[in-house]
Amino acid sequence: MPFSKNALKLDPSLETDRIVSFLRKQVLKTMRRSGAVVGISGGVDSAVTLALSVRAFGPEKVLAIMMPDQDSSPVSETLARELAAQYRVETRLENITNALEGFDCYRRRDDAIRRVCPAYDDDKGYKVKIVLPQDLLEEGTLNIFSIVVIAPDGCEEKQPLPRREMLEIIAASNLKQRARMSLLYFHAEARQYAVAGTANKNEHEQGFFVKYGDGGVDLQPIAHLFKTQVYQLADYLQVPEAIQKRTPTTDTYSAPCDQQEFFYRLPFETLDLLWHAKEQGIAVPEVAGVMALSESQVQRVFDDITSKQRTTGYLRLLPPKLEPYKPD
Amino acid sequence: MNKQPIEQSIREFIAVNLLYSTEEFTLPAEASLLNEGILDSLGVVELVEFVQNHFGIKVAQKEVTPDNFGSVGKLVGFVCGKLDMDKGEIPRDLPS
Numbered sequence: 001m002p003f004s005k006n007a008l009k010l011d012p013s014l015e016t017d018r019i020v021s022f023l024r025k026q027v028l029k030t031m032r033r034s035g036a037v038v039g040i041s042g043g044v045d046s047a048v049t050l051a052l053s054v055r056a057f058g059p060e061k062v063l064a065i066m067m068p069d070q071d072s073s074p075v076s077e078t079l080a081r082e083l084a085a086q087y088r089v090e091t092r093l094e095n096i097t098n099a100l101e102g103f104d105c106y107r108r109r110d111d112a113i114r115r116v117c118p119a120y121d122d123d124k125g126y127k128v129k130i131v132l133p134q135d136l137l138e139e140g141t142l143n144i145f146s147i148v149v150i151a152p153d154g155c156e157e158k159q160p161l162p163r164r165e166m167l168e169i170i171a172a173s174n175l176k177q178r179a180r181m182s183l184l185y186f187h188a189e190a191r192q193y194a195v196a197g198t199a200n201k202n203e204h205e206q207g208f209f210v211k212y213g214d215g216g217v218d219l220q221p222i223a224h225l226f227k228t229q230v231y232q233l234a235d236y237l238q239v240p241e242a243i244q245k246r247t248p249t250t251d252t253y254s255a256p257c258d259q260q261e262f263f264y265r266l267p268f269e270t271l272d273l274l275w276h277a278k279e280q281g282i283a284v285p286e287v288a289g290v291m292a293l294s295e296s297q298v299q300r301v302f303d304d305i306t307s308k309q310r311t312t313g314y315l316r317l318l319p320p321k322l323e324p325y326k327p328d
Numbered sequence: 329m330n331k332q333p334i335e336q337s338i339r340e341f342i343a344v345n346l347l348y349s350t351e352e353f354t355l356p357a358e359a360s361l362l363n364e365g366i367l368d369s370l371g372v373v374e375l376v377e378f379v380q381n382h383f384g385i386k387v388a389q390k391e392v393t394p395d396n397f398g399s400v401g402k403l404v405g406f407v408c409g410k411l412d413m414d415k416g417e418i419p420r421d422l423p424s
Contacts, residue, residue: 132369133389140393142362143369144376160389163373303362303394310365 003282003290008272010229012236016052019221023056023196026219033194033218035061037187039180040091042079044234044243045222046198051087051237052221053196059088063187067180070097070106071254075246082240092187096179103179109172112165117149117157125152127255130161130169132265140300143265143307150255173252177213184217194218202227202268202275206305207312215315226272266301274301334383335404341378342400346371357401362394372397379403385410 027033036053040046053062064084066077084091113120120126127150133141145161184195197217199209204223209215234244277287288295343353346366361367376387396406
């Protein structure tokens with residue numbers, strides 16, 4: 001089939017049925033669990049996962065967990081509650097701030113931030129986020145992270161992140177996703193449910209997740225769907241409009257930070273189509289023509305996808321082990 | 329400018345610090361460090377810090393591009409250009 005801008009359009013009814021069957025078969029038959037726990041963030045991915053789980057198991061067999069910390073936007077909880085109410089699903093609120101203080105998460109992170117931006121002070125209302133260079137189409141810069149500190153008066157300071165500080169900030173921040181994973185499994189085990197993951201294809205295959213954090217789940221019902229396809233299902237499943245219209249956010253750092261700034265460097269509408277074209281082996285000139293881009297722009301995005309997939313393989317790698325011992 | 333010691337230093341850095349290898353980094357100078365999966369976001373930072381500290385040059389973020397850092401050959405060219413521009417000397421501790 002020739003490549004077109006409609007290449008990722010799916011039949012949402014058929015795809016919903018396919019995922020619901022997958023959920024039932026895997027959870028009830030293979031895992032022998034009776035329902036699903038879903039961590040809901042007020043974002044579209046967890047909303048769609050929740051809606052699909054409700055279709056698969058019924059609302060009485062689905063538990064929605066909200067797990068904000070001190071850096072989370074209050075909007076996340078508001079939208080999550082609206083979502084759970086619409087699907088008549090039981091909720092639990094688990095604020096993980098105290099758990100993270102127990103891990104010394106904030107001090108470890110803030111010490112590293114202050115070595116780069118000494119003025120940063122969380123208690124005085126400074127906000128922080130991590131960003132990549134923007135507009136991958138126009139700029140061929142490599143994926144090099146910067147830290148942006150926003151003072152209470154709105155002044156922004158942006159600095160490149162040195163290796164040591166980058167590692168420490170990411171390691172500390174990843175404690176959040178791992179704390180959430182622990183709570184999801186607490187609730188799942190207490191009810192003999194499975195933990196349904198909420199990662200889409202973009203997150204799973206480009207490595208935008210935390211190993212044994214949000215990647216620590218029992219099954220991945222939407223990890224085969226591009227983000228733009230998740231939106232199609234959200235529309236079909238009548239996910240609240242405010243969630244469908246919300247800009248995808250990391251909700252990990254205290255300053256607002258969307259996923260394009262933090263990781264993808266492109267709008268999903270463009271990224272997904274280019275990625276699909278690459279997967280289908282469509283020639284660069286044909287893709288460039290359909291997308292109204294130059295061939296070098298298309299190639300730049302193809303290279304960025306390849307690079308992210310190859311360098312994040314570790315995240316998707318299951319613990320390797322040796323073959324059984326065989327005496328000579 | 330003799331590029332050989334510069335290339336040798338870069339190859340040694342990649343072998344030891346990015347590939348954790350005791351063997352030489354033998355990929356051709358024009359091989360893509362990106363497509364080979366050698367340079368991730370952390371590796372880019374390490375490589376930038378290395379060339380700044382080792383060769384005494386300043387690298388602006390907008391210069392961290394595939395054209396400058398995408399292969400050993402490109403990086404050698406970039407470093408030589410910077411050293412020429414700064415009229416700097418190659419540090420004496422470079423391997424000969």
